[in-house]
Amino acid sequence: MAEKEGSGEDRAVAEIEKKIIEAFEVFDHECNKTVDVREVGSIVRSLGCFPTEAELHELLAKVEEEEPTGYIHLEKFLPVMTKVLLDRRYRPIPEDVLLRAFEALDENKCGYITKEELVKYLTEEGEPFTQEEMEDMLSTALDPETNTVRYRDYISMMIVDES
Numbered sequence: 001m002a003e004k005e006g007s008g009e010d011r012a013v014a015e016i017e018k019k020i021i022e023a024f025e026v027f028d029h030e031c032n033k034t035v036d037v038r039e040v041g042s043i044v045r046s047l048g049c050f051p052t053e054a055e056l057h058e059l060l061a062k063v064e065e066e067e068p069t070g071y072i073h074l075e076k077f078l079p080v081m082t083k084v085l086l087d088r089r090y091r092p093i094p095e096d097v098l099l100r101a102f103e104a105l106d107e108n109k110c111g112y113i114t115k116e117e118l119v120k121y122l123t124e125e126g127e128p129f130t131q132e133e134m135e136d137m138l139s140t141a142l143d144p145e146t147n148t149v150r151y152r153d154y155i156s157m158m159i160v161d162e163s
Helices: 001-028 037-046 053-063 074-085 093-107 115-124 129-143 151-157
Strands: 035-038 071-073 112-114 148-150
Touching: 001 074, 001 112, 001 151, 035 037, 035 074, 035 129, 037 071, 037 074, 037 115, 071 074, 074 148, 093 115, 093 151, 112 129, 115 129, 115 148, 129 151, 148 151
Parallel strands: none
Antiparallel strands: 035 071, 112 148
């Protein structure tokens, strides 16, 4: 019985490694088993992981060469990312938690937040958004007619189906 479990686990690891390699290869523009260090966040997110910037920097520290070259090698990335996926780290924030966070910002309990309020919260509080992150979010979240974010609709668009 234990032998079957082991082989099932091996298959699961092989599947995870295959997904990681496929995601890595999308960004391996030189086809030399390396990617630009700036692409690692996109690779990690494409695999369904959503680390904070600080967590992403910790991950990069584990996979970078002793003397950083600006490139990450697949052979260093693969075992680290395999462990991340096996441990189910950097999971997306659950829908109910996102909703409570938006509701806390919605002082008038009207179901939306103005663009000005959102920009203020996301650039001045906590781990601030960059200008590019702010523009990306607003392009998706903002209702152009009312200049507001109807957060229930926005949360519905963001939710990752984990099934």
